[in-house]
Amino acid sequence: MDPDIKLRVSQIDKYFFGVPALQKIDFTVRRGTVHAICGENGAGKSTLMKIIYGIYKPDGGQIFLDEKPVRIQNPTEARKHGIAMILQELNFVPESTVAENLFLGRWPVDKMGRVDWKKIYAETKKFLEREKLPYSPDQKLKTLTISDIQMLEILKAVSFHADVIVMDEPTSSITQRETGVLFDKIRELRARGISIIYISHKMEEVFQIADDITILRDGMVVASRPASGFDLDSVISLMVGRKMENAYPKEEVPIGKTLLEVENFSSSQLYKDVSFSVKQGEIVGFAGLIGAGRTEVMRSLFGLDPFTSGKVRINGKEVKIKNAQTSIKNGLAMLSEDRRLYGIVPVRSVEENAVLANLKRVIYGGKAHKGEERSLVSDYFAKLHVKTPNLETPIQSLSGGNQQKVLFVKWLICNPDVLILDEPTRGIDVGAKFEIYRLITDIAKSGKGVVMVSSELPELIGMCDRIYVMSRGRVTAELERSQFNQETIMKYAM
Amino acid sequence: MIPSNKVNARNFLSKFSIYLVLVVMIVACSILSPNFLSGDNIVNIIRQLAIGTILAFGELILITAGQIDLSSGAVLALAGILSIAAYQGTGSLFVAFLVAIVVSVICNILNAVMVTNFNTPAFIATLAMCDMARGAALLYTQGQNILQIGDYTVFGQGSVGIIPMPIIFLVVVAVIIAYIMNNTRFGRSVYAVGGNEAAAVASGINVPKVKYTAFILNGILVGIAGVLFMSRVNAGLPNGGVGYEMTGITATIVGGTSFTGGIGTTLGTVAGSFIIGILNNIMTLTGVDSYVQQIVTGVVIAVAVIYDIQSKKKKSNKIILPEDSDEKTSKA
Numbered sequence: 001m002d003p004d005i006k007l008r009v010s011q012i013d014k015y016f017f018g019v020p021a022l023q024k025i026d027f028t029v030r031r032g033t034v035h036a037i038c039g040e041n042g043a044g045k046s047t048l049m050k051i052i053y054g055i056y057k058p059d060g061g062q063i064f065l066d067e068k069p070v071r072i073q074n075p076t077e078a079r080k081h082g083i084a085m086i087l088q089e090l091n092f093v094p095e096s097t098v099a100e101n102l103f104l105g106r107w108p109v110d111k112m113g114r115v116d117w118k119k120i121y122a123e124t125k126k127f128l129e130r131e132k133l134p135y136s137p138d139q140k141l142k143t144l145t146i147s148d149i150q151m152l153e154i155l156k157a158v159s160f161h162a163d164v165i166v167m168d169e170p171t172s173s174i175t176q177r178e179t180g181v182l183f184d185k186i187r188e189l190r191a192r193g194i195s196i197i198y199i200s201h202k203m204e205e206v207f208q209i210a211d212d213i214t215i216l217r218d219g220m221v222v223a224s225r226p227a228s229g230f231d232l233d234s235v236i237s238l239m240v241g242r243k244m245e246n247a248y249p250k251e252e253v254p255i256g257k258t259l260l261e262v263e264n265f266s267s268s269q270l271y272k273d274v275s276f277s278v279k280q281g282e283i284v285g286f287a288g289l290i291g292a293g294r295t296e297v298m299r300s301l302f303g304l305d306p307f308t309s310g311k312v313r314i315n316g317k318e319v320k321i322k323n324a325q326t327s328i329k330n331g332l333a334m335l336s337e338d339r340r341l342y343g344i345v346p347v348r349s350v351e352e353n354a355v356l357a358n359l360k361r362v363i364y365g366g367k368a369h370k371g372e373e374r375s376l377v378s379d380y381f382a383k384l385h386v387k388t389p390n391l392e393t394p395i396q397s398l399s400g401g402n403q404q405k406v407l408f409v410k411w412l413i414c415n416p417d418v419l420i421l422d423e424p425t426r427g428i429d430v431g432a433k434f435e436i437y438r439l440i441t442d443i444a445k446s447g448k449g450v451v452m453v454s455s456e457l458p459e460l461i462g463m464c465d466r467i468y469v470m471s472r473g474r475v476t477a478e479l480e481r482s483q484f485n486q487e488t489i490m491k492y493a494m
Numbered sequence: 495m496i497p498s499n500k501v502n503a504r505n506f507l508s509k510f511s512i513y514l515v516l517v518v519m520i521v522a523c524s525i526l527s528p529n530f531l532s533g534d535n536i537v538n539i540i541r542q543l544a545i546g547t548i549l550a551f552g553e554l555i556l557i558t559a560g561q562i563d564l565s566s567g568a569v570l571a572l573a574g575i576l577s578i579a580a581y582q583g584t585g586s587l588f589v590a591f592l593v594a595i596v597v598s599v600i601c602n603i604l605n606a607v608m609v610t611n612f613n614t615p616a617f618i619a620t621l622a623m624c625d626m627a628r629g630a631a632l633l634y635t636q637g638q639n640i641l642q643i644g645d646y647t648v649f650g651q652g653s654v655g656i657i658p659m660p661i662i663f664l665v666v667v668a669v670i671i672a673y674i675m676n677n678t679r680f681g682r683s684v685y686a687v688g689g690n691e692a693a694a695v696a697s698g699i700n701v702p703k704v705k706y707t708a709f710i711l712n713g714i715l716v717g718i719a720g721v722l723f724m725s726r727v728n729a730g731l732p733n734g735g736v737g738y739e740m741t742g743i744t745a746t747i748v749g750g751t752s753f754t755g756g757i758g759t760t761l762g763t764v765a766g767s768f769i770i771g772i773l774n775n776i777m778t779l780t781g782v783d784s785y786v787q788q789i790v791t792g793v794v795i796a797v798a799v800i801y802d803i804q805s806k807k808k809k810s811n812k813i814i815l816p817e818d819s820d821e822k823t824s825k826a
Binding site: 302304323324325327328334336341342343344345346347348352355356357359360363366367368410 | 676677678679682683685686689690692693694695696697698699700752756757
């Protein structure tokens with residue numbers, strides 16, 4: 001018996017309708033360490049975490065806590081055993097207060113059975129002081145940032161005496177600086193002897209924070225050892241099961257005439273005097289911190305949000321921006337950063353989603369040309385390797401990467417001159433990311449211009465010909481490929 | 495390559511369950527009552543269903559687009575009353591018919607103005623319209639029924655050959671609505687707007703125009719229903735059609751239209767309407783107490799909607815799994 005081992009997972013199997021999702025999973029989490037779990041989407045990471053947290057029951061195998069076998073039937077039991085989970089998508093009621101949130105589901109009551117609010121607020125105040133958090137107990141959650149709420153969730157878990165905390169993609173929606181704060185907290189918790197299971201797609205982060213790494217592929221553990229025994233390439237090739245020759249399939253493409261020129265684009269508050277241009281065959285990046293105004297500029301440019309002044313020329317001709325409809329007519333297309341909110345129509349079929357931005361192409365002369373639609377969409381799906389059971393499948397049943405590819409098809413069917421891509425690889429696993437990069441390269445090769453907004457610097461550096469850096473609503477730098485490096489870009493982004 | 499639409503027994507059942515229920519009901523009813531399958535009874539059922547089903551088509555379009563109309567019962571009455579007045583004034587059935595449509599379309603344009611220009615939820619906007627239209631109908635008639643409407647009854651009681659007029663109206667309207675929903679850009683846009691309005695906007699769909707068109711189409715349908723209603727009851731009833739909007743909503747929801755928008759079909763709506771209609775008919779034929787009838791109808795609606803939600807849940811679980819395994823095979 002090793003007193004160093006906090007959690008041990010032994011020979012865990014899980015089947016869904018006879019299909020193996022996890023097979024003979026073995027790994028151990030040491031006390032007071034950060035243990036990263038890496039794997040592509042569908043590799044079984046979430047299934048494994050759900051078993052540890054009691055949401056799923058395993059079909060075989062055993063979990064040990066402090067080397068004692070435990071049965072975890074549901075999340076309540078998991079919490080009793082000191083296991084907590086911070087979900088990727090934080091669910092919270094924006095109108096509720098910090099105190100209400102902290103005591104959600106465990107309200108103390110007085111003798112009459114009434115909720116004892118006095119006690120709740122007093123306890124919360126003590127808690128906030130102890131953890132040195134600068135909020136007041138009656139502050140509403142909507143006034144906090146996502147990272148504040150996340151921090152609150154983590155500390156709440158600790159206050160439940162959790163000593164194993166599972167964090168599922170905790171940095172997917174927070175800024176770089178907030179990630180720093182989070183990592184400081186993680187290191188502090190680690191020093192207190194708390195074990196952290198850390199799931200992330202961002203390899204840089206994993207190497208920054210993890211003590212041990214376990215890699216899952218197709219529901220099996222393919223490697224599990226201290227992080228020092230891995231490097232970036234070995235992790236990626238173990239995850240995808242093949243060697244990644246080059247993470248970014250960048251190709252030299254002849255640069256043609258200017259397609260899009262934006263001059264002194266300004267809104268009342270969000271951004272000011274933004275000017276940039278995009279040429280044929282060019283991939284133009286937009287770097288910056290979250291809130292720098294990049295998405296806002298693109299949304300206005302595409303006609304989704306208002307702007308106050310500025311000129312836009314497409315193919316040398318000045319255009320009036322009114323709404324998405326006229327922008328599409330003018331040769332623009334925009335893949336939104338938020339796939340679920342602005343991208344997919346979840347309940348409708350992949351086929352309907354694919355033709356949505358260019359209905360005229362398949363419905364004309366007062367008639368829907370179903371055969372034409374079918375062959376158009378299947379051709380594009382084959383070209384982009386979209387994996388779907390059939391064309392009637394609701395798009396919500398596809399994986400994130402495949403949904404994103406369907407949305408690429410949607411915009412390619414419009415045959416735009418300039419394609420704006422806002423965070424095109426957000427929430428997509430490594431293998432699918434590579435395919436998306438190749439697709440972007442192909443789009444540039446076909447003579448279109450690409451604008452790529454991304455918060456992942458390596459991706460911009462790997463893919464772009466030029467990068468504009470934005471900070472606080474203004475363009476602070478325009479960099480050529482030879483000038484690309486992370487430090488320079490970050491300096492201008494601050 | 496993408497396989498063509500896989501048909502397996504389970505998918506087939508869940509996709510066509512509503513029609514299966516209808517067939518089972520028809521078989522069961524014909525056993526329960528020998529009169530059920532008689533020509534007279536069937537014509538009777540369809541004639542009774544015509545008005546509710548036409549209203550249901552309007553609700554189908556609106557609910558699928560993420561809207562709803564709670565004013566159709568009242569607007570039906572106002573349109574019918576003014577239509578009869580126009581007939582009495584001009585003696586022209588054509589003018590009378592036109593007046594009903596115009597009145598109902600105006601009411602629905604007002605609905606659309608409230609919904610699109612002032613961002614009022616359709617539930618509230620049409621609830622307001624419900625009071626306005628009912629009040630207007632009562633004001634115009636001073637609360638009195640208009641009797642002796644003469645040849646106006648031809649719409650609801652006449653027939654072409656052996657086929658009663660309401661059935662002709664129903665079939666023509668159903669065919670047109672099915673065509674609009676399946677074969678026009680407007681139809682596609684309705685599904686997209688109801689399924690995810692923000693995504694529809696970002697895809698260049700003119701969302702306000704889609705909503706206006708949806709309400710105007712609903713207006714035409716409610717106008718037709720108003721003419722059929724007054725003509726069938728042989729009077730202008732300012733208090734007629736109370737609760738008819740619920741009949742329409744019920745039919746389309748039982749027929750598989752999703753209350754959250756984005757899903758719904760014309761044929762499903764017809765099936766939903768017939769299921770409710772046949773249920774009421776067989777209960778009448780077999781002498782079930784009319785209060786009990788109402789309870790049974792309520793139970794059927796609850797069961798239909800629960801079943802629909804459960805089967806959708808199962809379906810979405812089911813599809814994700816083969817997709818997962820699909821990814822695995824592709825990586826190997």
